[in-house]
Amino acid sequence: MLNYVIKRVALAIPTLLILIVISFLLMHAAPGGPFTSEKPLPPQVMANIAAKYGLDQPLWKQMVNYIWGILTHFDFGPSFKYKDRTVNDIIAQGFPITLTYGFYSFVVAIVTGMALGIAAAVKQNTWIDYFAVGISIGAQVLPNFVMAPILVLIFTLWLNWLPGGGWNGGQWQYLVMPVIALSTSYMASIARITRSSMLEVLNTNYIRTAKAKGLPWSKVIIRHALKPSLLPVISYLGPAFVGLITGSVVIDMYFSTGGMGYFFVNSATNRDYSVMMGITILVGTLTVLFNLIVDLLYAWIDPKIRY
Amino acid sequence: MLVDKNKLEATAERMAGMDTVKGRSLWADARTRFMRNKAAVISLFVLMLVILFAFTGQFFAAWSNEEIDWAILGQVRELGYPSFETGHYFGADELGRDLYARVVQGSRISLMVGVVGTFIAVFVGTLYGAIAGYMGGRVDQIMMRIVDVLMAIPYMFVLILMLVVFGRSIFMLFVGIGLLSWLDMSRIVRGQTLSIKNKEFVEAAQATGVPTFRIIVRHIIPNLLGIVAIYASLIVPGMIMAESFISFLGLGVQEPDTSWGALISEGAKTMSYGTLWQLAFPLAFFVVTLFSLYFIGDGLRDALDPKDR
Numbered sequence: 316m317l318n319y320v321i322k323r324v325a326l327a328i329p330t331l332l333i334l335i336v337i338s339f340l341l342m343h344a345a346p347g348g349p350f351t352s353e354k355p356l357p358p359q360v361m362a363n364i365a366a367k368y369g370l371d372q373p374l375w376k377q378m379v380n381y382i383w384g385i386l387t388h389f390d391f392g393p394s395f396k397y398k399d400r401t402v403n404d405i406i407a408q409g410f411p412i413t414l415t416y417g418f419y420s421f422v423v424a425i426v427t428g429m430a431l432g433i434a435a436a437v438k439q440n441t442w443i444d445y446f447a448v449g450i451s452i453g454a455q456v457l458p459n460f461v462m463a464p465i466l467v468l469i470f471t472l473w474l475n476w477l478p479g480g481g482w483n484g485g486q487w488q489y490l491v492m493p494v495i496a497l498s499t500s501y502m503a504s505i506a507r508i509t510r511s512s513m514l515e516v517l518n519t520n521y522i523r524t525a526k527a528k529g530l531p532w533s534k535v536i537i538r539h540a541l542k543p544s545l546l547p548v549i550s551y552l553g554p555a556f557v558g559l560i561t562g563s564v565v566i567d568m569y570f571s572t573g574g575m576g577y578f579f580v581n582s583a584t585n586r587d588y589s590v591m592m593g594i595t596i597l598v599g600t601l602t603v604l605f606n607l608i609v610d611l612l613y614a615w616i617d618p619k620i621r622y
Numbered sequence: 623m624l625v626d627k628n629k630l631e632a633t634a635e636r637m638a639g640m641d642t643v644k645g646r647s648l649w650a651d652a653r654t655r656f657m658r659n660k661a662a663v664i665s666l667f668v669l670m671l672v673i674l675f676a677f678t679g680q681f682f683a684a685w686s687n688e689e690i691d692w693a694i695l696g697q698v699r700e701l702g703y704p705s706f707e708t709g710h711y712f713g714a715d716e717l718g719r720d721l722y723a724r725v726v727q728g729s730r731i732s733l734m735v736g737v738v739g740t741f742i743a744v745f746v747g748t749l750y751g752a753i754a755g756y757m758g759g760r761v762d763q764i765m766m767r768i769v770d771v772l773m774a775i776p777y778m779f780v781l782i783l784m785l786v787v788f789g790r791s792i793f794m795l796f797v798g799i800g801l802l803s804w805l806d807m808s809r810i811v812r813g814q815t816l817s818i819k820n821k822e823f824v825e826a827a828q829a830t831g832v833p834t835f836r837i838i839v840r841h842i843i844p845n846l847l848g849i850v851a852i853y854a855s856l857i858v859p860g861m862i863m864a865e866s867f868i869s870f871l872g873l874g875v876q877e878p879d880t881s882w883g884a885l886i887s888e889g890a891k892t893m894s895y896g897t898l899w900q901l902a903f904p905l906a907f908f909v910v911t912l913f914s915l916y917f918i919g920d921g922l923r924d925a926l927d928p929k930d931r
Contacts, residue, residue, distance in 0.1 A: 326767070326770060327774075328776045329771060330770075330771045330775070331774075333772075334775050334780075335769055337762060337775075338780065340784060341780075341783050341787045342783075342787065344787055344788070364789070368880065388633075410803070413852075446640070452738075455911050455912075455916060456859075456862055456908075456909050456912040456916065457909070458866075458867065460866065460867060460870040460883065460886065460887070460906065461886065461905060462908070463890070464886065464889070464890035464893065464901055464905075465905075467893075468893055468901070469897075472893065472894060479894075494669075558775050560776065561776060561778040561867075564871060565867065565870060565871065568871055569890070575748070579779070579782070580782075580871050580872070580873065583782055583785075583786045583873055584872070584873070586786060587785075588787075591782075591783055591786065592783070594778060595776070595779040595783055598776045598779055599774075599775055599776055600814070602775070602776050603774050603776060606774055
């Protein structure tokens with residue numbers, strides 16, 4: 316186990332470094348520096364600005380400084396567009412919001428998805444099964460950017476039940492639609508995966524034995540069938556996490572929740588490279604960490620897994 | 623038991639006609655299995671209609687996608703509704719442009735992103751996976767570690783970063799989406815290659831001195847096509863979705879070009895003014911197409927890989 320942990324951690328570090336290097340090089344491949352404007356500044360001023368932000372140093376040194384800044388005091392540098400803000404300020408403002416509704420969406424997707432999948436498998440070929448399969452097929456073609464306008468149309472414009480956007484400190488009315496829009500397609504995938512793995516498990520010999528020895532059906536499901544059928548779901552959590560965090564960009568833009576996605580898209584249209592890079596790296600780090608946790612969890616649950 | 627003489631004669635006659643038994647190839651088998659899957663066949667038909675619409679729809683349009691209908695500009699809500707009399711079959715958008723023509727244009731770009739992105743993913747992924755799998759050993763280790771590392775990167779963010787840095791263009795979008803989506807394909811292909819490379823025909827090729835690269839291209843890859851076809855069909859919807867996602871954010875295709883994502887985004891922005899058709903038509907095309915693509919993918923998987931069910 317320890318060996319496996321070390322191996323996985325050893326793979327996570329180069330992943331992050333590569334991500335940082337890619338985004339750093341991309342940023343420097345951009346035509347025009349961050350301070351080129353329509354009115355050209357005098358060369359002396361340009362030189363001063365370049366010196367202030369360390370842009371006069373060789374590329375590798377800038378990169379080392381940047382990585383060093385992140386590693387030692389979690390400093391992503393200044394924003395190139397807003398003189399009074401650093402990338403850290405922006406992350407501190409947007410990240411808690413993203414985290415809040417992201418967390419709820421994740422929980423909703425897992426709980427409803429698994430419940431639907433288990434119900435469908437246990438009652439195979441009944442109306443519950445057809446209902447669950449129908450929902451999970453339908454929801455698959457409803458990504459967040461399709462769900463969001465449909466929800467607003469129904470609940471805000473027609474029924475007038477929920478506010479069409481905003482955050483307002485995360486009150487529940489403002490959370491409902493972002494969470495549903497974000498979690499639907501992952502709920503569908505989790506339901507599908509749970510159903511098929513549960514069906515597979517229910518056909519195994521040890522389940523037949525458990526039934527034959529007279530265990531009540533609910534006990535068979537909970538005690539014997541649930542744990543092994545969870546494995547594929549757990550391995551899906553990594554991709555689901557990436558999907559949720561990517562989808563949060565749409566949520567932030569559409570519902571004006573003010574999370575990180577809003578700043579990301581905004582900086583993309585403003586060419587504020589340092590903010591984009593900071594957010595990309597932060598998201599990448601989270602992804603890598605989360606995948607690491609999922610893999611370790613997987614190895615812990617299923618002792619057969621060894622790489 | 624009585625033998626039906628007529629039937630027997632008919633059978634004999636039929637047998638006499640079939641002097642050579644026609645062999646059934648893997649692909650012919652797969653076709654019959656696919657044709658038996660009703661959902662997949664209907665989906666294929668629907669997809670054909672969408673493709674036909676995307677590439678010939680402009681010939682039936684009363685307005686081009688650039689023209690502005692000055693008569694309804696400013697009163698799109700009252701006058702721009704879908705109607706055959708005005709020639710705006712799908713209505714008009716808030717700039718007075720014909721939505722039908724715009725949807726035709728958007729469908730074309732969305733479908734093309736799906737095809738081109740998949741093509742790049744298939745090409746790169748197949749070659750990469752086949753090489754890694756066939757070479758084995760250290761080469762395989764390094765190549766697959768690279769895939770592992772790239773897979774852990776949240777690619778939508780990097781893609782948007784790329785689009786911003788290199789300038790937004792359809793070409794960049796094609797390349798970006800394609801280049802970032804071959805990873806899954808390469809893993810699957812590698813796995814399949816591992817099981818093929820120890821077969822006798824590969825050994826025979828090695829023994830007769832065929833160069834390594836030639837073995838990969840001529841002997842390994844043709845035997846991978848089944849699995850490649852399945853996964854290619856399964857990633858097309860993902861490509862279309864990725865493009866629509868980026869265009870929905872306003873970071874993908876740029877005016878005057880459009881795509882389903884961009885149209886949905888426009889429709890979503892204007893729906894509070896009551897011009898619902900702006901959301902409904904692009905959304906319907908998007909959902910119907912993705913639906914049919916999923917069913918076709920499922921059908922292909924069942925047809926080409928019958929044991930995996």
